[in-house]
Amino acid sequence: MSSQSAAFSDGSFTFPIAEVPERLRGGVAAIGNFDGVHRGHQMVLNEARTAARRMGVPAVALTFEPHPRTFFRPDQPVFRLTPPAERAVVLSALGLDGVVIVPFDAALAATEADRFVDGILRDRLAIRGAVVGYNFHFGKARGGTPDFLRERGEADGFAVTVVEATVDEGGEPISSTRVRAALEAGAPEVAARLLGHRWLVVGEVIHGDARGRTLGYPTANIRLAPDCALRHGVYAVRVAVDGQTYDGVASYGRRPMFDDGAPLFETFLFDFSGDLYGRKLTISVFSFLRPELRFDGVEGLIAQMDADSADAQRILGEAEPLSDLDRMLSFRAG
Incomplete structure (x- = not known):
């Protein structure tokens, strides 16, 4: 397996296009x-899953890495809401059978729609x-339109369904751009309403400076992607690790009172004791509590x-699932 392929494969659910297992073909x-994976995306994915089950074939998400906008403008990388690990968690919960990732590179950008x-x-x-969604385009110069795909499907014997725009309760189209704006503004509740589930952070716990232990708040530290534009501050969160779920409070930022270093997502889990180093956490972000502050x-x-922890415990104790998907992702039994 190439290094690029390894980056796109977890051996069970997510695979590079060059190494599609036979079980995901013909779906x-x-x-x-x-x-x-917002509410509009879910309409597309659920339609694919329903059609696949009706036909008795696998349901597959075909997607791209990196984001095409990041490829064309690497100096302005897109704030990825769901990097591959996060996206796989949500797609698996939606009942997809697997994810296939196409590397978005110069060769793909130059590929004509017919060749795709x-x-x-x-x-x-x-x-x-x-x-596909109503606004999906593919191939060189975005030459592949939904209508083009329909024509190819009719000629080649595969069915094509185009899903129209999904709007929110105010009649505005739901989009990843709106979700990003909400998270950048420190409004995860708004983002969650557009997503239909709480926004997730997935990552492996790394070693920090252990300062939290001296303060009575030992934290599990995760380094988020450099393109993450989540507002710096303190959040009420819920953490899943090894099949168990814990409420907690997290800080994302540069620690202005100490080192003012690279942004770090630091989570304190209530009612937990033990070593989390090297373990993978899935963190659901519920509410923004306050901005990052410097204290005397x-x-x-x-x-x-102490006040942040009390606020987080109250908020999480009153929280309700937004959907069946949110229940699976953020309200798992401990």
Whole structure:
């Protein structure tokens, strides 16, 4: 397996296009970036899953890495709402059978729409059906439109479904752009309403400076992607690790009172004791509590952390699932 392929494979659910297992061939493919897996994306994915179950074939999400906008403008990388690990968690919860990732590179950008259908949809995946959103385009210069895909499907014997825009309760189209804006503004509740589930952070716990232990708040530290534009501050969160779920409070930022270093996501788990180093956490972000602050002394910081913990426990104790998907992702039994 190449190093690029290894980056796109976890050996069970997510695979590079060059190494599609036989069990995922001959199915219905939901095609798109699916960044955030918001309520609009879920309409596409659920349509693909329903069609696949009706036909007795696998339901597959076909997506791309990196995000095309990041490829074309690397100096302005897109704030990824769901990097591959996070996206896999949500897609698995939605009942997809697997994710296939196409590397978005210069070769793909130069591939004509016809060749994309022939080489990827027919040869690699042998699809029986495809489901796309109304605004999905593919191939060189975005030459592949939903109508083009329908025509190819009719000619080549695979069904094509195009899903129209999904709007929120105010009649505005739901988009990843709106979700990003909400998280950048420190409004995870708004983001969650657009997503239909709480926004997730997935990562492996790394060693920090252990300062939290001296303050009475030992934290599990995760380094988020450099493109993450989540507002710096303190959040009420719920953490899943090794099949167990814990409420907690997290800080994302540069620690202005100490080192003012690279941004770090630091989570304190209530009612937990043990070593989390090297373990993978899935963290659901519920509410923004306050911005990152600088205190005059350690006593003031600890007092504020006590207040933050009380606020987080209250908020999480009153929280309700937004959907069945949110229940699976953020309300797992401990």
